[in-house]
Amino acid sequence: MKRKVCSSAVITIAIICCVISFLSVVTIGLYRSPFGVDALQINETTVYIGGEPIGISAQSEYFIVSELINVNTHEGSYSPAKRSGIVKGDIVYSLNGKRVTDIVEFNDEIQKSEKAVIIVKRGNNFINCEVTPVFDAVQNAYKVGMLLKNNITGIGTMTFVTKDGYFAALGHAICDEFGHSAAYNGGNIYACEVTGYNKPELNRPGELRGSVDFNMVTGEINKNCIAGIYGKTIGNNYNTTEIQVASKDEVVAGKAEILTTIDGKEAKFYEIEIIKAVNQNSLADKSMVIRVTDKELKESTGGILQGMSGSPIIQNGKLVGAVTHVFISDSTKGYGIYAEWMLESIKS
Numbered sequence: 001m002k003r004k005v006c007s008s009a010v011i012t013i014a015i016i017c018c019v020i021s022f023l024s025v026v027t028i029g030l031y032r033s034p035f036g037v038d039a040l041q042i043n044e045t046t047v048y049i050g051g052e053p054i055g056i057s058a059q060s061e062y063f064i065v066s067e068l069i070n071v072n073t074h075e076g077s078y079s080p081a082k083r084s085g086i087v088k089g090d091i092v093y094s095l096n097g098k099r100v101t102d103i104v105e106f107n108d109e110i111q112k113s114e115k116a117v118i119i120v121k122r123g124n125n126f127i128n129c130e131v132t133p134v135f136d137a138v139q140n141a142y143k144v145g146m147l148l149k150n151n152i153t154g155i156g157t158m159t160f161v162t163k164d165g166y167f168a169a170l171g172h173a174i175c176d177e178f179g180h181s182a183a184y185n186g187g188n189i190y191a192c193e194v195t196g197y198n199k200p201e202l203n204r205p206g207e208l209r210g211s212v213d214f215n216m217v218t219g220e221i222n223k224n225c226i227a228g229i230y231g232k233t234i235g236n237n238y239n240t241t242e243i244q245v246a247s248k249d250e251v252v253a254g255k256a257e258i259l260t261t262i263d264g265k266e267a268k269f270y271e272i273e274i275i276k277a278v279n280q281n282s283l284a285d286k287s288m289v290i291r292v293t294d295k296e297l298k299e300s301t302g303g304i305l306q307g308m309s310g311s312p313i314i315q316n317g318k319l320v321g322a323v324t325h326v327f328i329s330d331s332t333k334g335y336g337i338y339a340e341w342m343l344e345s346i347k348s
Contacts, residue, residue: 045343049243049312049319050158050169051259051267055190055212056229058174058221060183061101063092063148065120071143073134079145081118084129086146089178090120103148111142118144152176152184155192155210157260157310159228159322159342160245161238167219168346170228170310171322171337172285185224191216191237193265199302200331208262208307226285227337227345228310228322239267246318248338251277251288258290258323260311262301270294274315275333283344288313288321288336303331313339 065088070077093099096117100106110116116131133142156170169189173181191213200206218237223230256274261267271294278287290313292303304326313321313336321336 045245046242047160047162047245047319047343048238048240049259049314050160050167050239050310051261051312052158052238052265053155053192053194053208053210053261053307054158054169054218054310055192055210055214056152056154056156056170056174056187056221057190057214058152058184058187058224058229060091060150060180061185062121062183063100063103063106063150064176064178064180064183065090065092065146066149067147069145069147071134071136071145072138073136075134080131080134081129081144081146084118084131085127086118086120086129086131087122089180090122090127091180091183092148093119093121093126101150106148107141110144113142116144151187153212155194155208155212155307156229157308157323158238159310159312160243160319160339161233162346165233166230166346167233167238168228168230168310168322168342171324171342172228172309173226174224174229181224185222187221188217189219189221189229189231190214191218194261194263194307197262197301197305197307200305200326203328205326205328206302206305206331208305210307223345225345227283227341230346243312243314243319244317245339245343246315246320248277248280248287248340250318251315251320251338253277254315256290256313256315256320258292258308258311258313260308260323262297262305269314270297272313274313274320274336280338280341283341285324285337286335287338287341290323290334290336292332298332301331304334305331 068079068082118129131144136143159168161167175181193211195211196209198206219233221231257269259267273291276289311323319339321339324337325335327333
């Protein structure tokens with residue numbers, strides 16, 4: 001039978017002056033590992049371990065062109081935006097010299113523009129595009145023939161929460177289909193329940209399915225980077241089991257565990273093997289190569305699924321990293337990032 005995460009009663013987390021406190025030495029028995037550690041000695045950096053699913057809505061300060069669509073006019077069907085040189089994936093930097101962050105404001109500006117000047121960012125270049133709005137008789141409005149978005153939603157896994165309430169999750173950056181990640185530097189995380197999963201198929205990874213309660217915000221995202229998403233939790237919604245964070249130099253090839261959720265809200269431990277621990281002297285992803293060895297997890301999910309990103313990796317009773325990617329060709333294998341990199345990222 002798989003071990004379940006032990007959780008204590010909800011408590012108030014004291015706000016302290018720094019993210020991590022080194023002042024006390026405490027022994028707890030909440031976590032017992034089959035790999036040689038009977039009780040976790042908290043004598044260095046400790047955090048509250050994650051493993052719970054989270055709903056994610058990452059926001060961009062700018063609109064991104066998600067699609068170019070034709071507008072039906074008396075002169076035929078076409079996209080004025082496409083004619084002006086705008087392409088999918090462009091970031092809309094300004095409209096008629098103004099930064100516009102509200103879609104209603106954007107549409108209002110289009111209605112009164114005989115010629116809209118839209119500056120888009122493409123790669124490192126800013127491009128000036130003059131777009132002539134055309135009248136759509138069906139919708140009784142002027143259109144420029146493009147769809148815009150400024151958020152990404154999905155589910156992932158919490159990695160850890162510091163004692164003063166800052167969280168680290170995912171272990172990799174949020175990125176849209178156009179490769180934009182830096183644009184999504186805000187947003188929220190929400191209460192989430194895993195409702196099922198799609199098992200992997202040939203050259204296609206499996207994925208967790210979840211129900212996100214967008215009425216229950218549990219944290220605010222203020223950073224999206226190569227090492228994951230970070231921010232401040234809201235309320236006491238996460239596990240309060242403490243675990244020591246290992247340095248990257250402590251991670252070795254051999255037996256380990258992941259803590260993840262494949263049903264409901266309750267995280268469980270599953271056995272894995274760290275195949276390789278990469279020598280990294282500065283922040284980088286793909287710090288470890290891991291393999292799922294747990295029979296139950298392999299039989300149920302086929303291995304690592306999308307949505308498990310951020311699942312804590314534990315070795316010798318310490319938090320050593322988080323799951324980040326799955327191999328397309330073999331869902332029992334994947335990558336992980338060192339917990340040390342995530343801890344540094346939460347501080348910076």
